[in-house]
Amino acid sequence: MTERPETGPAGDPMVEARRLSGLLIQVAERAKAEFADSVAGFDLPLHLVRAMMSLDQPAPMRDLADHLSCDRSYITGLADQLEERRLVSRVPGEDRRVKLLELTPEGRELRGQLSDAVAAHSMVLQRLTPDERRTLEPLLRKLLGDA
Amino acid sequence: MTERPETGPAGDPMVEARRLSGLLIQVAERAKAEFADSVAGFDLPLHLVRAMMSLDQPAPMRDLADHLSCDRSYITGLADQLEERRLVSRVPGEDRRVKLLELTPEGRELRGQLSDAVAAHSMVLQRLTPDERRTLEPLLRKLLGDA
DNA sequence: TATTGTTATACTCTATAACTATA
DNA sequence: TATAGTTATAGAGTATAACAATA
Numbered sequence: 041m042t043e044r045p046e047t048g049p050a051g052d053p054m055v056e057a058r059r060l061s062g063l064l065i066q067v068a069e070r071a072k073a074e075f076a077d078s079v080a081g082f083d084l085p086l087h088l089v090r091a092m093m094s095l096d097q098p099a100p101m102r103d104l105a106d107h108l109s110c111d112r113s114y115i116t117g118l119a120d121q122l123e124e125r126r127l128v129s130r131v132p133g134e135d136r137r138v139k140l141l142e143l144t145p146e147g148r149e150l151r152g153q154l155s156d157a158v159a160a161h162s163m164v165l166q167r168l169t170p171d172e173r174r175t176l177e178p179l180l181r182k183l184l185g186d187a
Numbered sequence: 188m189t190e191r192p193e194t195g196p197a198g199d200p201m202v203e204a205r206r207l208s209g210l211l212i213q214v215a216e217r218a219k220a221e222f223a224d225s226v227a228g229f230d231l232p233l234h235l236v237r238a239m240m241s242l243d244q245p246a247p248m249r250d251l252a253d254h255l256s257c258d259r260s261y262i263t264g265l266a267d268q269l270e271e272r273r274l275v276s277r278v279p280g281e282d283r284r285v286k287l288l289e290l291t292p293e294g295r296e297l298r299g300q301l302s303d304a305v306a307a308h309s310m311v312l313q314r315l316t317p318d319e320r321r322t323l324e325p326l327l328r329k330l331l332g333d334a
Numbered sequence: 335t336a337t338t339g340t341t342a343t344a345c346t347c348t349a350t351a352a353c354t355a356t357a
Numbered sequence: 358t359a360t361a362g363t364t365a366t367a368g369a370g371t372a373t374a375a376c377a378a379t380a
Contacts, residue, residue, distance in 0.1 A: 058302050060320055061309035063327040065222055065240075068215035070331060073256065075212055087347075102361060109220070111349055116363055137356045137361040155205050162208035163330050173207055176326050179319055180210040183310050184217060234370075248339065258372055263340055277339095284338040284379045 070163065078161040079154055084125075091118045092127065092151050098142035100133060122147070217310065225308040226301055231272075238265045239274065239298050245289035247280060269294075 079089045094107050101115045108115075119141055122128040127147035130139045143151060159165065164173060226236045241254050248262045255262075266288055269275040274294035277286045290298060306312065311320060 054303070054306065056320070057306040057309065057312045060311045060324055060327075061306045062302070063324065063331070064214075064218050064309065064311055065305070067211075067327050067330050068218040068222075071211050071215040072219070075215075100361080110347095112362065113350080113364080114348055117348090119362095133361090135357075135361080139362070155209070156201070158212070159201065159204035159208045162204065162211065163332075164207045164211055165204045167329055167332065168326065172326060172329065173203070175322060177207055177210065179315065179323050179326070180207075180214050182314055182319065183214050184210070185310075185314065232369095249337085257370095259339065260341080260373080261371055264371090266339095280338095282338080282380075286339065 074161055074163060075158055078158045081157070082150070082154065084150075085121075088118060088121055088125075088127075089154060091115075091122060092143070092147065092154065095128065095141060095143050095147070095151070098131065098140040100138045100140055102138070104141060221308055221310060222305055225305045228304070229297070229301065231297075232268075235265060235268055235272075235274075236301060238262075238269060239290070239294065239301065242275065242288060242290050242294070242298070245278065245287040247285045247287055249285070251288060 076086055079086070082089070084092075090108060091104065094104055099107075101119060102112060104118075105112045105115045119128065119130060122141075123130065126144055127150060128141050128143055131142050132138070133140050164176070168176065223233055226233070229236070231239075237255060238251065241251055246254075248266060249259060251265075252259045252262045266275065266277060269288075270277065273291055274297060275288050275290055278289050279285070280287050311323070315323065
């Protein structure tokens with residue numbers, strides 16, 4: 041067996057890769073479940089919550105479809121439900137085919153509450169020390185591609 | 188709303204919590220999408236893949252329902268489809284009400300291929316250096332509650 | 335009486351296709 | 358001709374409820 045200086049105590053790189061990617065999937069599942077739990081107390085279905093969270097800035101419905109990886113037709117339904125609840129409004133874009141979705145003041149207020157609830161329940165906050173959190177953040181950013 | 192100068196890395200803890208938990212959700216979504224892409228080439232629907240990945244050891248159908256957060260009745264359907272494909276078999280448990288789901292040899296083979304595909308496409312492998320991966324692993328474990 | 339797995343059924347979420355209006 | 362949003366409809370995924378066998 042040849043010496044493999046890269047692998048160190050963690051062993052075979054393929055084994056490490058399977059282990060780490062498996063861990064990441066588990067964390068992802070946990071994060072998703074935790075997110076659902078965190079917002080369960082609000083009277084808002086999960087798919088509407090996700091739409092709200094995507095609306096940082098007013099955005100064309102098409103962009104929302106891209107961001108949520110769903111069809112444009114589905115966004116129409118989401119927008120209808122959010123408008124009924126007075127959480128967003130459709131505003132015309134410069135291109136007159138386009139409608140932007142914009143959070144109303146109530147929408148922004150609720151979005152803040154949702155963010156706080158998610159943050160408060162997050163395993164990141166509950167299980168990691170401040171030092172560990174500072175270590176984790178740049179790694180997460182790098183995973184997302186922010187060089 | 189008042190002007191809020193950039194708080195810097197030390198920043199307000201609540202702001203940090205929202206930022207980090209938001210990042211984690213983004214990573215989770217990315218991981219989920221990446222997982223789907225990685226196994227898209229296999230002729231196996233995603234829900235069957237997830238079931239396969241849960242079957243490390245033979246397990247009661249009930250346990251699988253718990254692990255996948257779905258109803259027992261749904262597991263019956265999954266098991267039927269996996270059995271049709273000769274990937275799992277139902278084996279009787281000690282408690283004669285219980286049936287265990289166990290991967291067949293073909294199932295174990297396929298499960299290995301799925302793991303490898305997921306690992307190979309993982310952003311963990313593609314975007315992080317070996318050092319960063321070694322830093323990340325214990326953090327992920329701690330997030331999952333492994334002391 | 336409570337629990338496991340099954341069956342039949344119903345519901346929820348999301349996509350597809352066709353349509354209008356702009357570009 | 359191509360694109361944004363809408364509408365109506367269809368399909369996939371999953372749950373609910375009732376049931377049989379076992380504990």
